[in-house]
Amino acid sequence: MASLLSSSSASPSPSHLKVLFTALAFVLSLLALLVFNKNKNKNTKKKKAALNLPPGPPGWPIVGNLFQVALSGKLFIHLARDLFKEYGPIFTLRMGARTLIVIGTAELAHEALIEKGQLFASRPAENPTRTIFSCDKFTVNSAVYGPEWRSLRRNMVSGMLSAARLREFRPLRSAAMDRFIDRLRAEAEASDGAIWVLSNARFAVFCILLAMTFGLHLDEDDIVRIDAAMKKVLMTLNPRIDDYLPFLGFLYYKQRRHALQVRKEQIETILPLIEKRKAILKDPTIDPSAAPFSYLDSLLDLKVEGRSAAAPSNEELVTLCSEFINGGTDTTATAIEWAIARLIEDPSRQARIHGEIIAECGDRPVDERDTEKMVYLQAFVKELLRKHPPTYFSLTHAAIQPAKLGGYDIPTNANLEIFLPTISEDPRFWSNPTGFNPDRFLTGGENADMTGVTGIRMIPFGAGRRICPGLGMGTTHITLLVARAVQAFEWRAHPSQTTLDFGDNVEFTVVMRRHLLAMVKPRK
Numbered sequence: 001m002a003s004l005l006s007s008s009s010a011s012p013s014p015s016h017l018k019v020l021f022t023a024l025a026f027v028l029s030l031l032a033l034l035v036f037n038k039n040k041n042k043n044t045k046k047k048k049a050a051l052n053l054p055p056g057p058p059g060w061p062i063v064g065n066l067f068q069v070a071l072s073g074k075l076f077i078h079l080a081r082d083l084f085k086e087y088g089p090i091f092t093l094r095m096g097a098r099t100l101i102v103i104g105t106a107e108l109a110h111e112a113l114i115e116k117g118q119l120f121a122s123r124p125a126e127n128p129t130r131t132i133f134s135c136d137k138f139t140v141n142s143a144v145y146g147p148e149w150r151s152l153r154r155n156m157v158s159g160m161l162s163a164a165r166l167r168e169f170r171p172l173r174s175a176a177m178d179r180f181i182d183r184l185r186a187e188a189e190a191s192d193g194a195i196w197v198l199s200n201a202r203f204a205v206f207c208i209l210l211a212m213t214f215g216l217h218l219d220e221d222d223i224v225r226i227d228a229a230m231k232k233v234l235m236t237l238n239p240r241i242d243d244y245l246p247f248l249g250f251l252y253y254k255q256r257r258h259a260l261q262v263r264k265e266q267i268e269t270i271l272p273l274i275e276k277r278k279a280i281l282k283d284p285t286i287d288p289s290a291a292p293f294s295y296l297d298s299l300l301d302l303k304v305e306g307r308s309a310a311a312p313s314n315e316e317l318v319t320l321c322s323e324f325i326n327g328g329t330d331t332t333a334t335a336i337e338w339a340i341a342r343l344i345e346d347p348s349r350q351a352r353i354h355g356e357i358i359a360e361c362g363d364r365p366v367d368e369r370d371t372e373k374m375v376y377l378q379a380f381v382k383e384l385l386r387k388h389p390p391t392y393f394s395l396t397h398a399a400i401q402p403a404k405l406g407g408y409d410i411p412t413n414a415n416l417e418i419f420l421p422t423i424s425e426d427p428r429f430w431s432n433p434t435g436f437n438p439d440r441f442l443t444g445g446e447n448a449d450m451t452g453v454t455g456i457r458m459i460p461f462g463a464g465r466r467i468c469p470g471l472g473m474g475t476t477h478i479t480l481l482v483a484r485a486v487q488a489f490e491w492r493a494h495p496s497q498t499t500l501d502f503g504d505n506v507e508f509t510v511v512m513r514r515h516l517l518a519m520v521k522p523r524k
Helices: 014-036 038-050 066-070 076-087 106-115 147-161 163-168 170-190 197-214 220-236 246-282 295-300 314-345 347-361 375-387 471-488
Strands: 090-095 098-103 194-196 403-405 408-410 415-418 489-493 504-507 509-512 517-522
Touching (some): 106 403, 170 197, 194 197, 220 314
């Protein structure tokens, strides 16, 4: 469940430019009102001027840098690199009503997440339209720092993501891996060996997380239907202009109405699964194939600090279950697409991983206990997450009170955005940092601690108090999917993609600019 790029840090998409220009005319008409508010705002302006914010590009009245970012013609993940070059390792963007503080070095990340971890452990305020999907920030990822968040996180970690709990789901993962290989084989047979990697990887991971969440055995039609509903939620959470300029919310009344409808569909899709699981817990004979434990089981009687409610409501259960599924699906699937591309790029990587599998397993299907002993495979996955973290920004942090970072003032509730590639590609810590070289972790002695505990060098799952709780599960799923894919097939370039494009794009996670269509040859 690697950390996901929050909507607050993503730049407005090109599809919003027409609305932007309409909004600009409206905004300019409001400038006249500033004359009347001059005296009223005088003290506020003096207070803001006294802040020693990090440097950044000058902005326009009211909208700040919002239009500059939107009209740059670049994805924000690319624009950020340019801004680091111009303003240094920490810079400020005023995005309408939001202030973004963006950092991109190991030292600043360590100061924020480790040295001052408690101070920067909260989340900023959100557009109220967004919080309908989080039940007013009642999730592990979105909750403000405090007792409610501690209760939710503690339950997820100890009740679901501990090493002991993850081991209990080995049979489930094994069955999902078999289904994954069967789907790949069927698609290859139907299309002369061609396979779309991302969609198949996504389906495999979704199956695993769905089963872990509800403990139910579902047929493929049900899985596809549930997946479609979950995708609608993610699409609805794409950033909008009123996230940055709340007073323009009236322009988005149709979108708000659509969001309410998507939320209704989400509840209607997930709630029957919750009710079915509740019935099975009361009478296991209803479905003998049901798993003995699920994430939902840990939530049904959850006591949350600071809340008078005895247990989460049905809507809150829908939200928490959806968070568990969505948090780990696209992030893991994205990693698999990048992994297969890197295996195709250099066939010797495939050969080394396949050699480890043969030595360890022979003809037996590889499982996660086997992968723990495969040194090169483990190094390959570490390099994969260093070079291709599923998101380039960790989830947005916010200070719980006015704070200092890198010698600058950080206002309460400002968005603190941590850019990961400039950390994991820092030439001070990595040799040939932009190259892909798993051997660096075998012979180079380079640090691969992904938790930040021994020092921040690469943090694809974040670090500190709000490190992604799914780190262990995510790496397990990535490693096992890669191993099973290599064991079953020899992967090579499709004739239409003989030159692989390692450019990136943002589709909720950071994906390949051109989705990978690969050719496979069954090994047996």
